[in-house]
Amino acid sequence: MWRQFDERYRPILIGFARRQGLADDDAADVAQTALTQFAADYREGKYQRERGRLSSWIIGIARNRITDLKRAQVKRRIDRGESALIDVSDDETVQRDWEDSRQRVILERAMHVLRSDTRLDERTIRAFDLCALRQVPPQEAAAxxxxxxxxxxxxxxxxxxxxxxxxxxxxQEFDEP
Structure with a gap:
């Protein structure tokens, strides 16, 4: 179960953290820290469904980890005599960034399933790829x-x-039960 949860949310968390302005390594660290904290908090019974969606709770954890990381970066800049401004996204931006990351992961996985786990033949998928994704004219795709x-x-x-x-x-699988 944990593996499925990790596979489902880690890429979303990484994409979300990138959209919040983090570098790839920092985004991966935030995802790992957020997932670890989620697992510990969940085991302790801290998640209460009646208080909100699971994704909202995970967003909150990730947002706090991102803020912690940005504060640490600001402290290092101050120590070097640089600007101390911290960029914290508003709730609407956070929600939009999360949803964009979630949709991207779902579409990537759907394309993988379409290519590897359906009964559609190679030519059908190739025609779809050419016309729908690469915007190749139908006549050229046919050829x-x-x-x-x-x-x-x-x-x-x-x-x-x-x-x-x-x-x-x-x-549906990504939505909470």
């Missing part, structure tokens, strides 16, 4: 895939329909 233009449209629509199903399923 590259060895399909007619009509078959490219059918393949693209079939893949989009399947992708929407996968995204809906993953979104």
């Amino acid at each position: 590259q895939c060895g399909m007619s233009v009509a078959e490219v449209y059918v393949a693209k629509n079939r893949a989009i329909k399947k992708l929407r199903e996968i995204v809906a399923q993953l979104t």
Whole structure:
């Protein structure tokens, strides 16, 4: 269960921390610290569903870790005689950054599932990739895939329909019970 939770939230936390202005290494550290604190707090019974969503609690933990890291960076700048301003995002920005990171992770996973775990054949996925993702004209995609233009449209629509199903399923899995 922990592994699934970690696989689900670590990439979201890293993306969220990056959007909050952290470098890759710092974002990974914040994600690790936030997940560790979440696990400890959860075991101690600190999460209370009636007080809010699980994602809101995790956002709060991550936001506090980001603020701690930024304060430490400010202290180092002060020690070097540099500017001491700290950038703290407002609640709306934090929520938007979290949701953007979450949606990106869901879409990446959905694309992986579409490519590896569906019954769609390689040509169908290639036609979808060319037309929908790379914006290649249908005539050119048809030539590259060895399909007619009509078959490219059918393949693209079939893949989009399947992708929407996968995204809906993953979104439901990412939502709290």
